[in-house]
Amino acid sequence: MPGYILLEIRRTFRDASFVVFGIGMPVLMYLLFTNIGSGDGDSAEWKTASMVGMAAYGALGASLGTGMGVAADKTAGWLRQLRVTPLAPSRVVTGRAVSGSATVLPAIAAVLAAGAFVNGVRLDAWQWAALTVLLWAGALPFTLLGLGNGYRLGPQAMGVVNTACLMGLAVIGGLWFPLSAFPGWLASIAAYTPAHRFADLGWAVSHGSAPGLGTVSVLGAWLLAFGSYAVVSYRRSARTV
Amino acid sequence: MTQTAPSAVRFHGVVKTFGTVRALDRIDLDIRRGETVALLGRNGAGKSTTIGLLLGLDEPDAGEVRLFGQAPERAVRAGLAGAMLQEGQPIPRVTVRELVAFVGSTYPRPMPAAEALALAGLTEFADRRVDRLSGGQAQRVRFAVAIAGAPALLVLDEPTAALDVEARRAFWDAMRAYAARGNTVLFSTHYMEEADDNADRIVVVDQGRVVADGPGERIKRAAGGSLVSFDLAGGPSAGLAALPGVVAVEVRGDRARLRTDDPDATVVELARLGAVRGLEVAPASLEDAFLSLTSTVTPTSTATSVRESETV
Numbered sequence: 001m002p003g004y005i006l007l008e009i010r011r012t013f014r015d016a017s018f019v020v021f022g023i024g025m026p027v028l029m030y031l032l033f034t035n036i037g038s039g040d041g042d043s044a045e046w047k048t049a050s051m052v053g054m055a056a057y058g059a060l061g062a063s064l065g066t067g068m069g070v071a072a073d074k075t076a077g078w079l080r081q082l083r084v085t086p087l088a089p090s091r092v093v094t095g096r097a098v099s100g101s102a103t104v105l106p107a108i109a110a111v112l113a114a115g116a117f118v119n120g121v122r123l124d125a126w127q128w129a130a131l132t133v134l135l136w137a138g139a140l141p142f143t144l145l146g147l148g149n150g151y152r153l154g155p156q157a158m159g160v161v162n163t164a165c166l167m168g169l170a171v172i173g174g175l176w177f178p179l180s181a182f183p184g185w186l187a188s189i190a191a192y193t194p195a196h197r198f199a200d201l202g203w204a205v206s207h208g209s210a211p212g213l214g215t216v217s218v219l220g221a222w223l224l225a226f227g228s229y230a231v232v233s234y235r236r237s238a239r240t241v
Numbered sequence: 242m243t244q245t246a247p248s249a250v251r252f253h254g255v256v257k258t259f260g261t262v263r264a265l266d267r268i269d270l271d272i273r274r275g276e277t278v279a280l281l282g283r284n285g286a287g288k289s290t291t292i293g294l295l296l297g298l299d300e301p302d303a304g305e306v307r308l309f310g311q312a313p314e315r316a317v318r319a320g321l322a323g324a325m326l327q328e329g330q331p332i333p334r335v336t337v338r339e340l341v342a343f344v345g346s347t348y349p350r351p352m353p354a355a356e357a358l359a360l361a362g363l364t365e366f367a368d369r370r371v372d373r374l375s376g377g378q379a380q381r382v383r384f385a386v387a388i389a390g391a392p393a394l395l396v397l398d399e400p401t402a403a404l405d406v407e408a409r410r411a412f413w414d415a416m417r418a419y420a421a422r423g424n425t426v427l428f429s430t431h432y433m434e435e436a437d438d439n440a441d442r443i444v445v446v447d448q449g450r451v452v453a454d455g456p457g458e459r460i461k462r463a464a465g466g467s468l469v470s471f472d473l474a475g476g477p478s479a480g481l482a483a484l485p486g487v488v489a490v491e492v493r494g495d496r497a498r499l500r501t502d503d504p505d506a507t508v509v510e511l512a513r514l515g516a517v518r519g520l521e522v523a524p525a526s527l528e529d530a531f532l533s534l535t536s537t538v539t540p541t542s543t544a545t546s547v548r549e550s551e552t553v
Binding site for chain 1: 296297298317318319320322323324326328329330331332333334335339340343344346347348349386390396
């Protein structure tokens with residue numbers, strides 16, 4: 001399985017569109033959002049919050065993007081070819097989840113680096129480390145959501161669904177704009193969306209505290225939901241793949 | 242020892258339906274270790290379904306499939322099979338060597354990647370990306386992937402479909418080299434000639450059934466060895482099917498074409514009847530033999546229907 005994980009990681013990083021849009025976009029958006037028209041006093045606070053939000057957004061994009069690769073592989077017959085190798089199907093799915101998770105890391109690191117070196121965000125060393133690890137681990141539900149979509153859908157439908165998932169989850173989760181800018185009813189729904197709780201892992205750390213139990217359990221529930229979705233989708237596709 | 246060793250492939254009464262279509266209708270097949278077998282049939286005859294069941298990609302509705310005495314999925318997990326499937330497109334963003342080495346690494350006793358590349362004729366393209374190769378080169382990559390794990394059974398589903406003449410020859414050379422190492426090879430094709438040239442044994446499938454099974458020579462004989470044709474010149478076509486050696490009769494316009502397994506006897510009898518205008522004797526082409534084997538009507542009913550159409 002390590003061979004498979006390595007192969008898929010390599011393939012992802014050779015994808016120019018992944019590198020440009022998956023890593024470059026969140027960084028660009030972060031720098032734009034925090035340096036254009038923000039002359040007010042709490043800009044240091046905003047620069048940190050937005051850094052976490054955009055790192056989460058980058059992680060979200062990269063993890064959902066794993067599904068795009070799966071959908072393309074399904075069409076190319078690669079999943080079918082893997083099924084006639086000794087590699088067990090469960091290992092193929094697990095391997096893809098791990099390789100997907102690994103490709104999430106650079107997107108997070110790039111936004112955090114932009115925060116530290118361009119926007120001068122100051123955090124303790126443990127905060128940087130915890131931020132990276134939590135955002136990385138917290139992206140797993142979205143990798144599974146992406147895999148579920150990828151096993152279920154063709155590449156074209158996948159492009160639309162993925163973009164919808166990414167935009168929808170990012171906006172309603174408050175990754176681009178804070179929930180305080182939302183109307184009250186929307187804000188209370190948004191608080192239970194996976195992307196919001198995902199970013200909350202990071203916001204808690206950036207405020208110097210551990211993530212709340214509520215956040216961890218809501219995220220855990222989403223992990224379970226998306227995990228089941230991925231398994232069901234894979235089983236369904238296995239019949240036709 | 243060889244007596245007790247299980248067959249490489251065994252199908253027993255295998256049935257597979259898709260919706261209302263009976264793709265496989267009680268298939269029986271036994272392939273010994275080391276054999277090179279061609280699965281010959283037209284599109285939709287059941288070749289790919291057979292291969293899918295063989296590799297555990299699908300389950301039969303009835304009957305049993307065994308690979309080296311095990312359930313196909315287990316045999317595949319154990320690294321006993323390698324396959325070149327239909328409709329495989331090049332996998333993007335990976336080099337030839339990376340891909341072949343990776344697939345090999347999933348098997349318990351792979352051959353060195355360099356050896357697989359050499360066998361497939363890919364050594365000079367080893368560091369190219371798979372999605373930047375020509376169609377023929379990509380086909381070789383799929384072959385290299387199939388043999389990378391040095392599987393005891395190599396399965397090739399219409400392997401030469403996209404190849405030109407020269408590439409075909411190179412491909413079959415590579416296949417035979419792999420078979421010569423004592424491996425079992427099963428390939429599907431809809432070209433009788435390919436099957437005859439490259440397999441020890443041909444299994445002809447049609448409408449989900451095995452309609453003929455044996456060495457190429459025997460298949461050709463079974464299909465009627467020669468074709469005797471002559472002008473009817475207004476003479477009757479009735480009774481031609483009863484001539485010595487004749488197994489099938491076909492009338493096109495004024496010309497009768499008799500498929501016969503004893504052309505000498507047929508011609509002598511025609512001469513006696515004086516039906517020799519424009520007489521020609523030709524060995525049945527392989528494609529003819531194939532068509533005759535897989536035609537939906539039996540030889541006698543062909544003759545009957547011809548006579549009927551004459552009288553109408």
